[in-house]
Amino acid sequence: MKKVCKLCKIFVEGTTCPICKGNQFTETWKGRIYVSNSEKSEIAEKVGLKIKGEYAIKTK
Numbered sequence: 001m002k003k004v005c006k007l008c009k010i011f012v013e014g015t016t017c018p019i020c021k022g023n024q025f026t027e028t029w030k031g032r033i034y035v036s037n038s039e040k041s042e043i044a045e046k047v048g049l050k051i052k053g054e055y056a057i058k059t060k
């Protein structure tokens with residue numbers, strides 16, 4: 001299972017989150033959304049994603 005930043009909900013491959021530089025991760029998540037161009041993505045706007053990347057929709 002890939003890990004997800006608890007704060008940003010972005011999928012993280014290294015040891016720190018690329019957005020908040022934190023290291024609070026969870027492996028309990030549901031659904032995923034890929035944001036390629038946040039300005040054009042209505043879904044991204046709804047959930048408040050501003051940086052492109054792959055995000056989990058729900059985390060615990």
Ligand SMILES: [Zn+2]
Pocket residue numbers: 005006007008009017018019020021022
């Ligand atoms: Zn983060």
